[in-house]
Structure formats: C-alpha cells, structure tokens
Amino acid sequence: MALLRKIIHIDMDAFYASVEQMDNPDLKGKPLAVGGSEVRGVVSAASYEARKFGVRSAISGIQAKKLCPDLIFVRPRFDRYKEISKKIRTIFHEYTDLVEPLSLDEAYLDVTENKKGNPSATLIAQEIRSRIFEEVGLTASAGISVNKFIAKIASDYNKPNGQKTVNPSEVEAFLERLDIKKFYGVGKVTADKMYQLGIFTGYDLKQKSQEYLEKHFGNSGFYYYQICRGIHNSVVKPNRKIKSVGAERTFGANLSSEIFMEERLQSIAKELEKRLLKDKISGKTITLKIKYSDFTLQTRSKTLPYFVSDSNLIFDVAKDLLYQERIRNSVRLLGISVHNLNNEEKVKADLHQKSVSVQLKFDF
Template sequence: MQPRDPEQDAAPPAHRKIIHIDMDAFYASVEQRDNPDLRGKPVAVGGSKERGVVAAASYEARKFGVRSAMPSVTAKRQCPDLIFVKPRFEVYKAISLQIRAIFAEHTPIIEPLSLDEAYLDVTENLQAIPLARDIALAIRAKIKAETGLNASAGISYNKFLAKLASDHRKPNGQFVISPGMGPAFVEALPVGKFHGIGPATSTRMNALGIFTGLDMRNQTLEFMNANFGKSGVYYYWISRGVDERPVRADRIRKSVGAETTFSTDLIEFDAMIAELRPLIDKVWRHCEATGNRGRTVTLKIKFADFEIMTRSRSVPSPVASRDELESMISSLLECEMPLPKRVRLLGASLSSLQSENDSEPQLDFGL
C-alpha cells in the first residue's frame, strides 16, 4: 500500500501552499565552491582574526559552535583552525539573481528575505504542478544544477510553519507540515525555536512558565497582550499554527538596526565606540547583501536606569559606505559626550532604505 503524501491528508482548496527556500550556509558555500582548497574545512566569511564579526559560517565551522554574528575572536577561540575569508557581496548578489530567476519559473509571488532565502506562494503555480512538495524538489534540483549549491525547503500552509519546516531537514533537505500536522508540530517546539522569538523574549517567556508551544497555547489572548504587547497577538496565533500573513512580492525593508546590552555599564567614549563597531558591521552587511542604502542614521542609548535616548541625522543622499556609517554614528555619540549616566545598551540603525539602483525610496520590508 502506497503511503499518503502529507499534503493530501487534509489540504482543502482554501489552504495556501507556501514554500520557504533557504540556501545552506550560502556565503561560505559559495567560497568553498569557488576555492577547492576550502572544501571540507571550517570557513568563516567576514570578520578577521582580530576584530569584526562572522557574517556566515560553513557547516564544518558550525560543528565547533561558530555562527553568524559571533565576534571573530570568539569564533577563532572555539575553532583554532578557522579560515577567515573576505566576503564578495557582488558574487553573492549575482548568484541570488540566478536563484530568483528559478523561483520566477514557478510563481511571480516571491518575497525575498535576504540574498539566501525567500518565501514563495505556489497555491497557483505557473507550471501547474499539483503538489508544492514537487515544486520545491524541482527548484532545489535546478539550483543545484545551475549554481552547484544546496538549498533546503519548507512547505506548509502558512509562512511561519514553512520557515520552521525548512529548518527541520537542513542541510540539503525539505519537509512538509500539512494542515493536519501544524498545531501538534508547534506544541512540542521550545519557544526559543520560534521564528521571531529571540533570546531575550524566550527568557522572559520561560520566567512566566512558558517553555513550549503548548505552554503558549494554554495562555489567554489577554495574558499574551498584557505581557508582550502587540507581539502577544502574533505569539497567541502562531502557537495554534495560525499565520495569515500573505507572501508579499517586491517588499523593501524600511529600516535595519542592531543593538546590544552590556554585562557592565559603560561611560567612556572609546569603550562605547568599540561596542558599536560590530553593530555597524551587522547593519552594513545587510545593506551589502540586499543592495539597499539608507539616508537616516540613528543612535540609540539606554541608560542604567532604563531611560532611552535616541539621536538621528538624515543626509540628502544614501550612506555610501560602512566607514561613512561609522563616522555618522560616532559623531552622534560624540555630540552627547559626556553622557550624564552610565550606559547599559547601545543600538545603531539605518532607515529610509531604498535600492541602490533607485533614486526614490521604495516601500515596506522588515528585519
């Protein structure tokens, strides 16, 4: 007897078919593809031995705990044989366009999240392939044939579950979460594995006795709203496997930012600049990866007593380089020195984003 396909179990026409495609260790895989000497070795793209942060890590490096956004010094400590490679964003962007063209053979409804991942709505697809699973297989096979790179895929009836599914069989695999599987799949999941729930929110949920999707589902909407504000509604519904967000084609992000909280409060200018540099690296990596640039730079300062201060500066044309971004952030901080209180958190962001090929800002995206 043939086993039933999960998509055939309980998929009435009303259910959407969403695919989340995620390239496996994209930047590092490109470098290993193009340089045979790097294959099978732990590779970190970005950073350096002395400073900076890791933009991407190969799977060989990940075995040692190396991950993106990790300080280079920490990465090298955890993996002494780690090889640092300078990023080549123009190459990554060109490959991303190749991959995007493959997506477009199946659907015009493509929502890129970055150079290496995207959502596709294939409820009605251009090749009339009945199963989204088979569309994902075809896309992954063509990506491999044309670029030599591996991609993973998640298939489900909404974006939240599709992204969870793509993580479930990485690297170089795919997984289907059908409508019948969705709620049960979510209830066993630790809250820290939920896309959109970071370490701070996860810790806060744990303190409230919420450790799994089932724990979250057992809370009332009022409780979630009271403790998590606007995000409470989103958490309430995704714990039930419900996510009504559409796949939105051609979205442009409005802003990108990064922030960090210190274990020890800071007061000295040089110490704060040192902490801001990895944040600036992270913001600029996003700009390089997406080809977007921004005109408004914002510095966020949270003091030891939790008072928050922000300072912004807008310029007529988009910020053109990482050094220019650092210069503007440094200037904003310097204008406030000496600060009246010790600092527990700093953040840097760039907004009014637009494509570097456009003269006018475009609308709507998100990090």
Template sequence: MSDNLAIRKIIHIDMDAFYASVEQRDNPELKGKPVAVGGSRSRGVVAAASYEARKFGIRSAMPSVTAFRKCPDIIFVKPRFEVYKEVSQIIRNIFFEYTDLVEPLSLDEAYLDVTNNKIGLPSATLIAEEIRKKIFDSTALTCSAGISINKFLAKTASDINKPNGMKLIKPEEAMAFIETLKVKDFFGVGKVTAEKMKRMGIHTGLDLKNKSLGFMTKNFGKSGSFYYNISRGIDDRPVNPNRIRKSVSIENTYDNDLSDISHIETELEKLSESLETRLAKNKIQGKTINIKIKYADFEQVTRSKTSQYWLSKSTDYQPLWKEILLDERLVQKPIRLLGLGLSNLNTEEKENQGLQLTLEF
C-alpha cells in the same frame, strides 16, 4: 487555525551556509574544513560559518577572536559579495520559473507562494524538490526547504532537516506540530523572549496557545498578538514580491581601533560617500540618519537624528551625524566598527492579499 481562510501553499527556501558553501565550492582545499567568511584571527566579525565550523559553536555575527578561540584550526576567508549576488540571481531566476510571488529575505533565502504556479503542478512538495535539484544542478550548492500553509510554518519547517533537507507540514498536521514545538524554536521568538516565556511557564506551543490575547499583549507588547496567532496556526501575511527595505546602511570594521575624533570623522565621511552611492542606485531618500558604533570591548551603541527634509546626498546628512558626534561620550573609548545608515525612507510596505485556494500538498 483560522477556519475562514482557505489553504495556501508556501515554500521557504534557505541556502545551506551560503557564503561559506560558495567559498568551499570555488576552493576545493576548503571542503570539509571549518571556514569563516569575514574577520581574521585578531579582528572583525564572522559573516557566515561552514557547517564544519558550526560544530564548534561558531555562528554569524560572532567576533572572529571568539571564533578562533573556539576553533584554532578555523580558516578565515574574505567575503566576495559580488560573487554571492551573482549566485543569488541564478537562484532567484529559478524561483521565477514557478511563480512571480517570490519574497526574498536576503541573498540566501526567500518565500514562494506556489498556490497558483506557472507550471500548473498541484503539489508544492514536488515543486520544492524540483527547485532544490535545479539549484544544485546550476550552482553545485545545496539548500533546504520548508513547505506548509503559511510563512511561519514554512520558515520553521525549513530548519528541521538542515542541511540539504526538506520538511512538509500538512494542513491537518499543523496544530499538532505547533503544540509540541518548543517556543525557543518558534521563528520570531529570540533568546531573550524565549527565556522570559520560560520563566512564565511557557515551554511549548501548547503552553503558548493556552494564554489569552490580553496576557500576551500585556507581557509582550505588539509581538504578543503575533505569538497568540501563530500558536493557533494563524499567519495571514502574504508573500510580498514588492517587499521594500526599511533602511539602508553600510559599515566597516577596522584593523586598528579608532580613537582620534578627526580620524573617526574621516572614516564617517568615507561611509557617507558609499551610502550616497547606494541610495542613488536604489533611488531612495530618507529622513533619519543612524550611527552605529562598536567599541574595542564589543559594547555597541546606536544614535540617530531626524530631519524634516528628505536626505539622499552626503552633504545632506553629514551635518546630522556631525551633530551626533558632538556628544563626547561616544568617542571616549577606542572604536573597532563604524556604521552609517538611513531610515524613515520614502517607501511603503504594500500588502496584497492574494486569492487563496484549497489544493493538495
């Protein structure tokens, strides 16, 4: 680890199978059963799966037809995002009882920096225990927590004792933990990268640590320096409460495949209006319009076009996506999903390094 950095106290809270758990909570008949939020037996994509469903290998982003094939008894439930948002706000309010340094990653997970916390409690472990209890008492839902000295270790720790568990990685334990951790379990290392590392003889954190910075950047580009640092316990990223999204998007999966160009344009116009509403609500503008297409055979493509002007209204960016659709190759196969998004936004990431103190865990 970096010797010149004092120790921070970071907690990563991750709700357990959040969407599916909310559905099981609100409908007792679903408790103990394999549940998939989103999709149906014949169409769509799984947004979340209960732990009972995960035992069959079902996971988020899986085509629902695949989920049904793996588990014929699976129960598909329509998502209720407004309910999930309401529950998420309750959880977030609990976080703010302890610190203002809360960085939400999604509705169901967040980082908290409790180095200097509002209640003056010196133990991050005790804070995590209190938070987990308050969440359960307020929502009847369980969560898992990881506690350590940086984001990488806290995030990794929160997965170890899931569901409804907690893991502390103490400062003096960090390097031993990292060196024995399999690279496939490193947060930030995906399946493709893990396979590439495996072919290079990199199986554990110790193997990773033994590679030079030059080797890592040569073989893994910009991510190479990140892997180089985390294998040494170095992750200086602050918990950023002002984390700003880099894109805004909306998509829809259709019960019947789209093949007629006029029908495709009609659906994109609907998505355009929904996107405009979302942009206006968040006071966001952007310069790059992105189209996502998933075909009936599950092949997926994305196309984008950038304007020199700020875009915020559907009338601004409709000409751009219509120009993208002039590529006839995009509509030669039936389409099951369309997505429309805006990136290159008028927002900037703000990095704020906070005061770091050495305190007991």
C-alpha cells in the same frame, strides 16, 4: 470556509561559506568563517564544519578561533553573493511571481497558483532545490506549509540539503510538539521568560489565554496567541520595500581620536551614496552607529526636513552626530545608515492574492 495557501520557504545552506567553498575547492570540508580576521573581525557566516565547534554568526573572530583552532577566515565578497543570489531568484520566478526575498539567501514563494501548473508544493520545492544544485552548485533547504510562519520553521527542520512539508492536517500537532525557542519571532530573552512561566512547548503556549499573554508580553502577546494555533495571515509580498540602506567599517586598530573618525566617516558616506544611487532612493533620517572596543553599541540619529542621498550632506549630519556627545571609549566600528526612505511610491506590489478554498483533499 477556511482559506489556505501553499507557501515554500527556501533557505540556502550556509550560503556565504558555501559560495566560498564552491569557488575555492581547497576550502571544501574545512571549518570556514566568512567575516573579518581572527583578531578584529566578527563572523558573518560559518560553514557546517565550523558550526560543529559552536562557531556561528555575530560572534567575534577571537571567540570563534578559541572554539575552533583550525578555523579558516575568509573576507566576504558581497558582489559574488549577490551574483549567485540573482541566479537563484531567476529560478524562483520560473515558478511564481509571488517571491518575497528576505535576504540574499532566503525567500518565500507562494505557489498556490504557479506557472508550472503543478498542484504539489512539495514537488515544486524538490524541483527548485534540484535546479539550484545543478545550475548553481549549492544546496538549499525548504519548508512547505499553509503560511509563511510554519514554512519558515519547517525549512530549518531537515537542514542541510533537506525539506519538510507540514500538511494542513499536521499543523496543530507539529506546533504543539515544538520547543518554544524554535518558534520564529521568539528570541532568546522571550524564550527564557516563557520557560520561567512554565511555557516550554507550543502546547504549553496554547494553554495560555490571550489576556494572560498580553499581560506578560504586551503587544506581542496576541501574536504568540495566534502563532501557536497556526494562524499567520501575512501574505507573500513581492518587491519588498527597502526600509534602510547602510554602510559600515571595522577598523584594523581601535580609533580614539574624532579627527581620524571623521576621515573614516567621509569614506563610509561615499560608499553609502553609491548604494543609495544604485537603488535610486534617498532618505530623511541619518543614523550613526558606533561600536566601542568593549563591543558595546551606540546609535545616534537625526531626521532632516528633506530627503538626502548626497555623501557630503550625509557626512555633515554624521559628523554632527559624532560630536553630539563625548566618545565613551576607543572605537572599533563606525557605520552610517539612512532610513525614512522615499520609496513608498516605487513599490506597487499587488498584495491582493486569490484565496483557495479548503477541500477534503488538499494536495501538498
């Protein structure tokens, strides 16, 4: 007998920008970008008013300002975003302990068996969204379905401030109609390649054999073969293991001297130490991130035989990486991250979740 779960994906609407608009009423209804300045920065998040002009995350402030001349830039306040995120997660945990945060503004919830005893995942999602609005003051969107993959896609369907349920009987038709670029895990490059192969929708993807997809997409072929059929067996993982910790700085003026870069790296290493100590973790692999003035990106890494969290040790490795080869151009951003962490033993989440038998009527 097939097994089903009731999964909700909650995604806050333009989270960083919405927090800024909530805290500063003068910003409500105005095109807003959270990030650096229009001269040096990169957009971290954009309000819906700004998105109408094509402003989105990861584009430069200069480009964003060209798209939307009236755009207002606000520097990010991550401590505030974390504070709000904590309140939202407290609401989640009143319904289930099976909560998997993906970031500050989104999470998966498994409500197959929940603390409220409510058999309807759809009603639970509505209630959670209402509580977030009433208790926090922000709107959220939700997707509800039988697995994480479909719930994630569905949460984007009626944004902002909406939700969509894809019932078990609707999964096949829902995925077949979907444009391939809407599939979670299919990026722009892959979507373009699929278009060239005549794959435009989930239905087109479903017509291709596993062998064909593996031939053209390598190891990802099997993943694509499964998801177009609605098969995604990843469970909701509470206490998701942190894989890396990092800190970075974008400079007001490009740096062309390694001596000045050393000073910045020392400051970044101290900030990174604070974050590692806060999470009570350390790591063996140090990675130096360099973004040049032409926006090209380079990373250099070194793995140590021991775990480190001390800023002096991190700085020493980062400095060695800096001088590993000549700097290609002037530098606009430097970052240091620590990977290969020692938190394997700290996460003992129970990934065994009870299965639910499919019945003739499965209430979503």
